Amino acid sequence: MPREAALETLRRVERGALARETLDGVLRRRKLEARDRDLARELVQGVLRHQETIDSLLAPRLKRPLEKAHAVDRNALRLGAYQLVFLDRIPARAAVHTSVEAVKVAGRPRATGFVNAILRRLASSVVNSSAAEPGDAPRRALPRGDGTWAIFDADVLPDPAAEPLAYLAAAWSCPEWLIERFTTEHGEEATLGILAAAAARPAVSLRPAPGRRAELQAALTERKIDFEDEGPCLLVRGAGAVSELPGFDECWFAVQDPTAAEVVPLLSLEPGEGVLDLCAAPGGKTVALADGVGAAGVVLAVDLPGPRLKLLEREVKRRALAQVAVLGADVVEPEHLPRGLKSHGDDGFDAVLIDVPCSNTGVLGQRVEVRRRLDGPHRIEMLAEQAHHLLLVAASRVRAGGRLVYSTCSIDRAENADVVHAFLDEDSDFDLVAEQLTLPIAGRRGGGYAALLRRTV
Numbered sequence: 086m087p088r089e090a091a092l093e094t095l096r097r098v099e100r101g102a103l104a105r106e107t108l109d110g111v112l113r114r115r116k117l118e119a120r121d122r123d124l125a126r127e128l129v130q131g132v133l134r135h136q137e138t139i140d141s142l143l144a145p146r147l148k149r150p151l152e153k154a155h156a157v158d159r160n161a162l163r164l165g166a167y168q169l170v171f172l173d174r175i176p177a178r179a180a181v182h183t184s185v186e187a188v189k190v191a192g193r194p195r196a197t198g199f200v201n202a203i204l205r206r207l208a209s210s211v212v213n214s215s216a217a218e219p220g221d222a223p224r225r226a227l228p229r230g231d232g233t234w235a236i237f238d239a240d241v242l243p244d245p246a247a248e249p250l251a252y253l254a255a256a257w258s259c260p261e262w263l264i265e266r267f268t269t270e271h272g273e274e275a276t277l278g279i280l281a282a283a284a285a286r287p288a289v290s291l292r293p294a295p296g297r298r299a300e301l302q303a304a305l306t307e308r309k310i311d312f313e314d315e316g317p318c319l320l321v322r323g324a325g326a327v328s329e330l331p332g333f334d335e336c337w338f339a340v341q342d343p344t345a346a347e348v349v350p351l352l353s354l355e356p357g358e359g360v361l362d363l364c365a366a367p368g369g370k371t372v373a374l375a376d377g378v379g380a381a382g383v384v385l386a387v388d389l390p391g392p393r394l395k396l397l398e399r400e401v402k403r404r405a406l407a408q409v410a411v412l413g414a415d416v417v418e419p420e421h422l423p424r425g426l427k428s429h430g431d432d433g434f435d436a437v438l439i440d441v442p443c444s445n446t447g448v449l450g451q452r453v454e455v456r457r458r459l460d461g462p463h464r465i466e467m468l469a470e471q472a473h474h475l476l477l478v479a480a481s482r483v484r485a486g487g488r489l490v491y492s493t494c495s496i497d498r499a500e501n502a503d504v505v506h507a508f509l510d511e512d513s514d515f516d517l518v519a520e521q522l523t524l525p526i527a528g529r530r531g532g533g534y535a536a537l538l539r540r541t542v
């Protein structure tokens with residue numbers, strides 16, 4: 086029952102749980118079939134991606150504020166509204182009926198009439214659920230995140246001329262403070278692109294293993310799975326579970342965003358080198374580092390002990406990466422980190438990657454709950470401070486002449502260039518070699534930042 090799984094997940098996410106991890110657990114426990122799993126995933130991610138927009142569609146149709154409604158009713162309304170406004174493949178009657186059923190199954194039979202009435206009213210207010218153009222009444226046109234618009238019979242959005250920020254926040258489900266920050270830093274046009282990327286369904290991005298690109302393309306073609314090139318990756322859409330794709334068992338690819346996949350190549354690794362991978366879990370970049378140094382090299386991958394580290398260990402084992410050692414440790418306490426590798430002279434690593442925890446503002450379309458967890462600019466300042474500290478530790482483990490890459494999936498200067506330049510101002514042993522900021526592109530790639538530094542002495 087995909088709606089019931091989605092409803093349970095949404096309620097838990099509302100109480101602070103992480104969407105992807107929670108849904109994975111719920112799906113495992115409920116033992117859904119592949120098609121139902123895909124629908125549950127689509128529903129959870131879709132609701133969370135458009136939650137503020139959905140809430141502002143529901144609010145005027147309710148007698149009491151949505152926050153005061155029972156959590157089951159509130160999230161069932163969101164589920165129903167998402168299907169009515171943002172999904173084409175589910176007929177309106179089925180969207181309403183299944184949401185009402187989910188309310189019943191969740192133990193709220195007395196709320197079914199209310200949920201049914203609100204959703205039916207919402208359904209009847211949609212004039213065109215997938216218009217190619219917004220038309221000339223912007224307050225009635227809701228962007229759906231796939232380039233189309235849902236047109237309503239009355240105004241559903243604030244006036245863009247009178248309240249531009251409130252309009253963007255409601256249309257794109259993004260907090261006003263974040264939109265203001267994007268606009269100040271990247272300008273108005275780029276901000277629209279960032280908001281569109283945050284509202285779009287991301288493709289599944291496959292980074293082919295070295296020398297396997299052609300083989301993977303041929304296998305996808307043979308299975309009639311469409312793909313597109315994006316930087317170092319191949320994008321596939323609607324192809325079901327990743328583990329069912331051709332080449333999964335043979336490890337022909339890693340699932341990695343194209344922007345993330347462009348980080349490790351900055352280190353220009355040589356076969357046999359010794360690399361320290363800090364903040365490594367779940368291991369997307371660890372696999373690329375292992376490819377870079379080959380079987381004769383060494384990668385020491387470090388992250389906090391816990392479930393993410395277990396995922397990293399599992400992936401290293403699945404790929405039989407004998408050159409990777411995994412260490413559960415807190416990078417903030419560097420006494421637990423080796424100074425270098427005995428096999429490589431013990432005086433620092435040839436290359437160090439530090440992929441710091443960040444605001445995730447470059448990947449709002451993928452990490453769908455993040456925009457609600459970021460509770461204000463102070464959160465970004467705290468993350469930037471932590472990143473600065475982590476960078477100092479990472480720098481202390483680079484050998485003379487060695488390379489250091491600092492990376493984030495944030496597009497906020499405070500966590501990116503500001504951290505790196507403050508570090509360079511303090512530490513004259515390092516030069517800045519290259520710096521790249523990538524803004525997200527709807528449905529194609531996330532955003533992020535990476536800087537390559539070299540230790541001079």
Ligand SMILES: C[S@@+](CC[C@H](N)C(=O)[O-])C[C@H]1O[C@@H](n2cnc3c(N)ncnc32)[C@H](O)[C@@H]1O
Binds near residue numbers: 363371393442
């Ligand atoms: C951006 S994610 C890393 C993604 C990873 N490099 C990859 O490519 O799959 C940041 C990681 O930093 C880890 N982390 C946060 N604080 C840490 C600390 N003090 N010591 C070690 N790891 C930490 C988190 O557990 C998280 O896995």
